[in-house]
Amino acid sequence: MIYKVFKEKSYNLHIIKTHKFKTLFFKVNFIKDVTKENISIRNLLVDNMKYSTKKYNTRRKMNIAKADLYGAYLSSSLNRCGNKLITSFVLSILDEKYTEPNMLEKSVDLLSEVINNPNIDNNAFDEEIFNVIKKDSLETLKTLKEDPRSYSVIKLREKAFDGYPSSYRIYGYEENYKKIDAKDLYNEYQDMLKNDKIDIYVIGNLNIKRIKKLIDKKFKFNSRNKKIDNVQISYDDRKLSGNIYEENTNNKQSNLSIALMFNKKLTSYEERYVMPLFNCIFGNSPDSKLFLNVREKESLAYSISSQYRLADNFLMINAGISYKNYEKVKEKINNELNNMKKGDFDEFSILKAKKNIISIINEINSSQSSFIEYLFNINYLSYDKVRKSIRRLKTVTKNDIVKLANKIDIDTIYLLKEGIK
Amino acid sequence: MKKTNINNFEEKLYYTKLSSGLEIYLVPNKKSKEFLASFTTKYGSSNISFKKDGKLINTPTGIAHFLEHKIFDREDDPFNFYSSIGCDTNAFTSKEVTSFYFTGNSNFKKGFKYLLNFVTDFNITKAKVEKEKQIILEESNMYKDDPYDNLENKIAENIFYNHPDKYKIIGTDEDIFSITKEDLKLCYDSFYRPNNMFIIVTGNFNVNDAFNIIKNLEFNNSNTKIEKVLIKEPDNVVKEFDEINMDIEIPLISVSYKINKNIFNKYGIDKYYIDDYLNMFLTLLFGTCSNFNEENFKNGMFYSISYNKDLVGDHYILSVKAKTNKPIKFIDKIEDHIKSEEFSEEEFERIKKLWIASEVRITDSIRALSYNIMDDIVNYDNFKNTKISDIKSLSYKEFIKIINLIDFSNVSKIVISRKI
Numbered sequence: 001m002i003y004k005v006f007k008e009k010s011y012n013l014h015i016i017k018t019h020k021f022k023t024l025f026f027k028v029n030f031i032k033d034v035t036k037e038n039i040s041i042r043n044l045l046v047d048n049m050k051y052s053t054k055k056y057n058t059r060r061k062m063n064i065a066k067a068d069l070y071g072a073y074l075s076s077s078l079n080r081c082g083n084k085l086i087t088s089f090v091l092s093i094l095d096e097k098y099t100e101p102n103m104l105e106k107s108v109d110l111l112s113e114v115i116n117n118p119n120i121d122n123n124a125f126d127e128e129i130f131n132v133i134k135k136d137s138l139e140t141l142k143t144l145k146e147d148p149r150s151y152s153v154i155k156l157r158e159k160a161f162d163g164y165p166s167s168y169r170i171y172g173y174e175e176n177y178k179k180i181d182a183k184d185l186y187n188e189y190q191d192m193l194k195n196d197k198i199d200i201y202v203i204g205n206l207n208i209k210r211i212k213k214l215i216d217k218k219f220k221f222n223s224r225n226k227k228i229d230n231v232q233i234s235y236d237d238r239k240l241s242g243n244i245y246e247e248n249t250n251n252k253q254s255n256l257s258i259a260l261m262f263n264k265k266l267t268s269y270e271e272r273y274v275m276p277l278f279n280c281i282f283g284n285s286p287d288s289k290l291f292l293n294v295r296e297k298e299s300l301a302y303s304i305s306s307q308y309r310l311a312d313n314f315l316m317i318n319a320g321i322s323y324k325n326y327e328k329v330k331e332k333i334n335n336e337l338n339n340m341k342k343g344d345f346d347e348f349s350i351l352k353a354k355k356n357i358i359s360i361i362n363e364i365n366s367s368q369s370s371f372i373e374y375l376f377n378i379n380y381l382s383y384d385k386v387r388k389s390i391r392r393l394k395t396v397t398k399n400d401i402v403k404l405a406n407k408i409d410i411d412t413i414y415l416l417k418e419g420i421k
Numbered sequence: 422m423k424k425t426n427i428n429n430f431e432e433k434l435y436y437t438k439l440s441s442g443l444e445i446y447l448v449p450n451k452k453s454k455e456f457l458a459s460f461t462t463k464y465g466s467s468n469i470s471f472k473k474d475g476k477l478i479n480t481p482t483g484i485a486h487f488l489e490h491k492i493f494d495r496e497d498d499p500f501n502f503y504s505s506i507g508c509d510t511n512a513f514t515s516k517e518v519t520s521f522y523f524t525g526n527s528n529f530k531k532g533f534k535y536l537l538n539f540v541t542d543f544n545i546t547k548a549k550v551e552k553e554k555q556i557i558l559e560e561s562n563m564y565k566d567d568p569y570d571n572l573e574n575k576i577a578e579n580i581f582y583n584h585p586d587k588y589k590i591i592g593t594d595e596d597i598f599s600i601t602k603e604d605l606k607l608c609y610d611s612f613y614r615p616n617n618m619f620i621i622v623t624g625n626f627n628v629n630d631a632f633n634i635i636k637n638l639e640f641n642n643s644n645t646k647i648e649k650v651l652i653k654e655p656d657n658v659v660k661e662f663d664e665i666n667m668d669i670e671i672p673l674i675s676v677s678y679k680i681n682k683n684i685f686n687k688y689g690i691d692k693y694y695i696d697d698y699l700n701m702f703l704t705l706l707f708g709t710c711s712n713f714n715e716e717n718f719k720n721g722m723f724y725s726i727s728y729n730k731d732l733v734g735d736h737y738i739l740s741v742k743a744k745t746n747k748p749i750k751f752i753d754k755i756e757d758h759i760k761s762e763e764f765s766e767e768e769f770e771r772i773k774k775l776w777i778a779s780e781v782r783i784t785d786s787i788r789a790l791s792y793n794i795m796d797d798i799v800n801y802d803n804f805k806n807t808k809i810s811d812i813k814s815l816s817y818k819e820f821i822k823i824i825n826l827i828d829f830s831n832v833s834k835i836v837i838s839r840k841i
Contacts, residue, residue: 020452060715071778098781142670250668252565286500302559355507
């Protein structure tokens with residue numbers, strides 16, 4: 001694998017040459033600070049831009065254009081990482097050796113068309129399409145309750161982190177959507193192209209010079225300050241809440257989401273090396289404390305797991321349960337957390353967790369998108385490279401894990417309660 | 422081992438069938454860091470009736486899935502073992518198979534030996550049947566809150582009189598409750614046999630290592646004869662229209678056609694190509710390049726749409742599902758459209774191009790390739806290794822002849838919505 005980065009005035013271009021895949025993968029990231037309000041307008045932007053362009057001005061024409069490029073995959077999405085909102089455009093095409101000459105240029109043309117030549121008239125996005133998409137986005141909001149696990153997590157975040165980006169839901173908000181029109185969207189588009197920080201990634205069995213030339217030609221943006229910092233959310237002024245919420249539903253099963261906070265700041269080493277091990281032993285594997293003791297031994301939950309995202313800076317537990325077991329489950333979870341604090345876990349479980357995480361680290365280049373995520377983490381979340389990561393992970397001791405466990409407290413509980421049978 | 426090409430790719434398939442009947446499919450790929458190995462039995466949730474040594478046996482629903490859970494229930498916990506060697510393991514049950522797999526990027530030999538062992542060394546006396554019932558009932562409850570799952574189950578229930586595909590994979594609550602140790606032992610002994618099972622390995626592993634480990638595997642070599650029971654299923658559907666009350670915002674609908682497969686025998690075209698022509702039919706009607714999709718999305722007729730074709734016993738089931746705020750109106754539109762639409766050769770050729778592209782992509786994913794092989798085994802009893810030229814050979818003229826044979830008279834429709 002050969003990795004070359006070109007730091008241009010308006011973007012960083014990352015070119016990765018590897019013979020592992022039969023496809024060529026492009027990703028263009030536009031990054032800005034997230035606010036509760038700008039999520040909705042960026043959702044609309046992402047959906048409008050991938051739906052049609054000036055040249056392919058209906059969804060069908062876009063789909064036909066992609067099909068004719070041997071099933072080129074071209075899409076866009078919106079994600080939040082900590083304090084940052086990331087608007088992404090992705091193109092995936094077959095190697096020319098499986099298609100025909102010039103498919104590369106034609107495909108990049110299409111990506112460029114989507115980003116540089118959207119379906120705009122009179123300084124506004126196409127009105128008819130804009131309205132269809134806006135309606136669609138509002139409909140999506142109505143369906144959020146239908147996935148109990150996802151909904152329970154959304155509600156937990158809303159309640160626990162009010163005022164922080166970790167409470168923002170990526171689907172947007174009705175009150176914001178209603179205020180946006182096709183002209184506003186055009187202004188947002190211009191703002192994105194002018195001010196967002198841009199990263200372009202290309203990965204596959206490519207010729208570095210040919211790709212650089214092509215990207216230089218097709219993507220010209222004004223220069224800007226490219227610095228990105230402060231991705232991770234900090235809760236310095238936030239006090240431990242201890243709040244418990246219950247919401248009634250007609251569901252057949254209850255869903256429990258719990259937010260656990262750190263009562264003391266974690267070191268950079270703890271965040272990257274100790275926390276993943278803690279999480280694995282505590283709740284993120286089929287032989288974790290939570291899975292074994294809540295699900296397997298006691299049959300108190302069908303599903304239970306814990307999750308940690310460095311950028312969001314808190315630990316979350318989620319479980320599918322029957323309401324009749326609610327108090328017992330809470331008690332059990334508390335016990336298991338206390339056991340971790342007391343050091344009631346053996347060296348073997350630490351060894352297994354290390355093996356598990358090392359395995360995950362080794363799979364970083366198993367797909368083009370995971371490798372790109374790895375580059376993002378190195379550049380913006382101060383992650384170490386693979387070899388160093390593995391080396392440092394191996395140095396974590398039981399003491400480290402116990403010390404970290406004692407920094408963790410249950411903060412907020414959200415119960416999505418099942419309906420009366 | 423027999424070595425076959427996969428289209429014109431670098432990757433090769435190594436295949437053999439042991440004297441015990443066990444079939445092996447290996448596709449090594451040094452470009453990948455990972456490997457995925459699965460060990461599968463052609464025993465799924467629909468195998469509830471069968472003949473054992475000539476005697477007819479009827480079992481409760483849900484056993485295949487229950488058994489899947491219990492096979493993991495051992496003193497040397499497979500989850501524990503695999504995580505100790507840096508690998509992952511899991512399993513799934515479908516209507517036709519139960520499949521156990523492990524994946525990782527190191528310790529292949531250790532993990533593979535263990536996989537073959539724990540699936541074939543099932544000890545019913547250690548299994549805790551009662552405790553598992555609770556867990557499975559909770560799992561079942563979780564699915565009851567999923568509108569899509571409910572739709573799938575209702576479609577099957579309203580189409581089939583006799584075919585066991587009408588039952589959901591997890592089984593009914595009553596049946597789950599009723600399952601005994603004896604049921605589990607009987608089904609395990611009947612279906613976890615070498616001549617009913619197959620192994621697939623893809624990714625970064627050594628063919629000789631894999632083969633040597635398989636060679637040494639001996640299990641369940643009793644002389645029990647297991648035969649399929651032929652199900653007589655009428656052409657007509659059980660229920661033509663059904664309305665289900667569920668607390669969802671946007672109604673869900675489905676339109677499903679039940680078509681006797683024998684009508685397609687007219688031109689002597691192989692089932693393999695009939696499958697493709699029927700897939701092509703649905704794709705051209707409702708796919709992303711269709712006018713129908715474009716017009717109806719634009720005028721707010723639907724929020725999302727999907728379609729699929731399935732062959733169940735003697736019948737093809739062509740289903741269209743959608744989320745729509747105008748359920749009855751949209752069902753009518755779908756029915757009109759499916760019966761009246763015409764297709765050009767240009768759009769036919771375009772879809773072929775898409776399918777060829779998809780075949781190339783499959784081999785980049787060890788998971789996708791593994792499932793692709795499994796699907797072929799379930800549908801055709803062997804792996805189709807010339808899919809790209811097979812797709813190229815699909816003919817527009819033949820396609821038109823085939824779809825003109827379709828009989829739309831047996832249809833079943835469902836609306837799931839909130840009743841005020």
